[in-house]
Amino acid sequence: MSNSSSGTGTSSKPRAASSQPSETSSKRKRGVFQKELQHMMYGFGDDPNPLPESVALMEDIAVEYVTELVHKAQDIGSQRGKLSVEDFLYLIRKDLSKLNRCTELLSMNEVLKQARKVFESEEFD
């Protein structure tokens, strides 16, 4: 499906201002989440082999969502300097399920770090 993107990809580069970006970055790769999405769709009730168009659509939706989120976070974070985790949490504050999952994952991450630290220090002992 790279249809028009190839042509437009180059044009979008200059728009991005900054950097350099390579031509490749402006053109999106298709099928980045294909395998995972297929399994997820099956898990939610779809056919074990969903249609490629469906998978492509799901991927488009997912990538678009992530892109939007990052752009908004950048808008907020740039005022404070760099992007931070707080920016993302602020953006999904309205979506409780996502917010809770995020905080849970972050806390688990902290716990694992602690455990690793203890483990490593124990090793030396």
Added chain:
Amino acid sequence: MEPQVPATGTAEPSQSQPPKPSPPIPPPSSSSTPPISAPNPNPSPGPSPGPSPGPGPGPGPGPIQTPNPKPPTPTPTPTPPQPRPQPSFNRTLPPSQPTSQPHFPHFSSLPPSSAPPPSSAPGAAAAPRGGMAIGVPAHHQNPSPPFSSSFGQHFGGLGRTGVNVAESTSSSSTSQVRTPAQGMGMLGSQMRPSGIPAHQQRPVQSSLRPPSSAPNNQPAGSQSFQGHGLMRPSSVGSPATPSPSASQSVQSLNQPWLSSGPQGKPPLPSTAYRQQLNPQSMQQRSHIPPQQQSTPTSSQQQQQQQQSLLSNQSQEHFGQQVPPSRGLHVPHQQQVTRLQGPGNQKPSSLAAAQSSAVQPGIQNRLTNVDSDESCNSILSKRSIHELVNQVDPLEKLDPEVADILVDIAENFLESITRSGCSLAKHRKSTTLEAKDILLHLEKNWNMSLPGFGGDEIKSYRRQITSDIHKERLAVIKKSMAATEATHAKGSAGQASGTAKGSQAKAPLNIIGSPNLKNS
């Protein structure tokens, strides 16, 4: 041949020009227009083989198909079943549609109604045509009668706007029956309003349905008119057949169609004729009801009937096209009989108004037909209700609310399309592509539609902050930190005072410096 005419030709006022429409009709659209405009009484089915009402199924479809001059016989074939009504065929519309459709079982209801109007008009010249012309005397039964009268007249009328268009389009789309009637048929098909096009362009117009019925009629009518003279019952029938398939709601339309006759009728027969070949356009039938009557003979009986009904109806509906026809089309598609009922009712009202109004709008409508937006709207209330059902099965909407929603949707679509076209033009392209619409929606409506956008990564425009702004921000931070420090230290009065003073100056200096630097 037109004995039948009197019965069916009730409505066709245009009969006076039978000779004209007939010849032009075959020639596709170009000529048809002029004749159509003139209420050709004859035009309608001219060929009506059976002018004598009886040509029966065979001649009925035959004549219709060969639009006019060829009257009757050659074409009848396509839809033998319909010829029934022939004798009285209303089909003949041209002269006066009186073509008594008595034959057509389903159209029987229609013919009487349609017949009177057409008969009146065509009566004069239509005599020959009246019988068959459109409705292929036997077959198309109902649709034809109205057609016949109308064909003659309409044929000219159809030509006036949509007919020509229809013919051209129909010819291209339906190349099936390309007889001279085709020209008419095309007119009809295009002219959705006339109902004829529906036949021919079944594939194209299927979406149009409501308007298509009208076109359907036209094709049939056109065909029939060509023959004016006697309508080619066969030709009439043929148009009718396509119309049934196309115009679902053929039913009563015949009659009103007859009355409205002049407009699209002539083309109807031809288009209907062609349409027979395309049974699929049944959907558009509703419009065509009148036509179908004329061309009943042509396609399969059922189809023909339907077509005729549709064509007849469609013709009438031209004016209304969407609203009335919609209802007709949808339910009718398959059943001719059903069509007749509603069609009959509607056509009468529509006929007069629509026939005239339809013509000019036909062309516009034709283009819009596909989107159903012409005169009537892009959406129908039914789709609004379906949407509401999806949201909440128990929800009910007031009719005014549904109307407003339809209006909002149409306005939205129109504005989107307009903006999209502007963007496409800006791109120096003559094609409206998805990216034009997507860009407009994204920028102005904040709607991002996944799945259409292509592979580009959305680039991020980082906020543009000038250097000065950054410097000033830094200075402010420093000064704030300094003041805090000074406050903390400032327990000692003087020290703090001096410190503050010194510190206060510093920020000022700092602030001033960037300016200097910049300048």
